[in-house]
Amino acid sequence: MIEVENLRKAFGDIQAVDGVSFTARDGEITGLLGPNGAGKTTTLRMLYTLMRPDAGQVLVDGISTASDRLAVRRRLGVLPDGRGLYKHLTARQNIDYFARLHGLSAGDAQRRREALIEMLEMADFADRRAEGFSQGQRVKTAIARALVHDPKNVILDEPTNGLDVMATRRMRRFMLDLRAEGRCVLFSSHVMQEVAQLCDRIVVIARGRVVADESPDALRRETGESNLEEAFVKIIGSEEGLAA
């Protein structure tokens, strides 16, 4: 479970994140939806402890990111915004590197790695060097190495960005698998359809603030739009009304 309370972060004069609060529960998929530049990536970076918030706090399974960064990291599996692989290493070696950094034993690392390779359908390229991987293969490898320590909480920053239709469908199925395993899945996206299809809960962010935090159905009900896309546009467009 990830709890976010009143998170704030400024870069110079720009208030990138301006009081964001929400909760992502175990066994649910929580979608962080917002236009580009809304503050999604910055919010996530504070969750996975790469950035320190100016104010507010983040609790991962009850542990504060401010008090024990390393303990929080052990409980998180993260596909960050930057997802570069080591091009001279094979997919398997890329995964093993992170497994070792997590301090996994060789046996555990191997078991977990092979399970992820099967789950993500990576077998046909697992022993090829990452140089020349397709976008889909790169994302799969990046996810596999992020989840090699079997984390309870999974954060994915725009996981379907740049993927083709087939790869996107597989990615969505994979996220549903993670939910079925009882994990807390939090992902960001600017694709409305994707969020509508997958999420148990949608957190809409615009200009660094949370403008809606509902289930998809409630969101449709409240905006009076049967189409979630219309609902989304309405929320972003009528921000003043919502705040009141």
Add this chain to the structure above:
Amino acid sequence: MNASLTVFVKEVRENLRERRTVLNAVFTGPLIGPLMFMVLVNVTVSRQLDEAEAPLALPVIGASRAPNLIEALRQQGFEPQPPVADPIAVVRNQDAVAVLRIPDSFGDAWRTGDPAPVELYYDSSRRDTDQPVTRLKAMIESYSHRTGAMRLVARGLSPTVSNPVLVAERDQSTPRSRAGKLFSILPYFFVLTVFMGGMYLAVDLTAGERERQSMEPLFINPVAPWRILLGKIGAICVFSLSSLLICAIAFPVAARFIPTEKLGIALDLGPAFVLEVLVLMLPLVLLVAGLQTLVASFSKSYREAQTYLSILMLVPVLLSVLLTVLPVKTAEWMYAVPLLGQQLGITELLVGGSVTARQLGTCMLSGFIVAALMLAITARVYDSERLAISA
């Protein structure tokens, strides 16, 4: 397995597959110095020897006005060439290095016992002028001196009358110390090798990794940034150490191809020399790795880091040049200054002196202290949230 060790092993293994990095560490970096050294010394020496032994051939205007002088020069290895019309133009156009002109007044002045004028046209700003002009002047002066002595004898005076002071030279240089002067550039090559050997790696492991966007996922692992830094520094040190080792072994080999006897010098670059150089350079290897990583972590891109590090390489060049130009008397405290201590120590070893245990200790201790400070600063930068994030 310890996280630093994991990072270290992975970086070494991955970079062994990077052809440019490996070539630079085992070939270009360490071998350019010895090769350049060997070729330069050989070319310079053989040219100087050739010039000193070859007959000196220069145009002479008015040779018939001073047949005795010309004959005396001829006996010393001078070959007068046909006269030219305009000596100034000839020298300017670089058709001849110098032109000797004997004016009309030479004969009259000679007969009356006045100083007889000869004119030497040359351009001292040209590189190849020095030696022939000095040689010709020496020949003329020797003739002048001899004739003067004979005139004194003819007047019943002792020739020593015109030499009230006699300089007796007592040169204290030894074949080895002369080698030290000639090869004062050598310590710089060792320093340069350390800079070059680890440079690509330092750029790649920080600025490159960030540019390829793998820094962010790496830093999300539950590992303190300083542990990651330590692993990376270790990998850089392995590469620069290999460079240094290859360089230190290549120099003695290159030295075999230098005509030391012809130069009247002695070089002793045996195993003891190699070993002492390696020990002296050890703190510098760590210091340079830390410094390069620090610079790379401030750079926004791979290219920027490369530019900064190339500029950084000029620091030892500057020091080397200063040490060559300024006559510095070695003081004990200088061994405590990293880079300076190494330069002095290697020079001392080269001229056959020995570096005392205290000097070696000072050099190592202060070097490692500065290196540790450098690593502490770099670790702080590694801890900042901006480091991992690209663009």
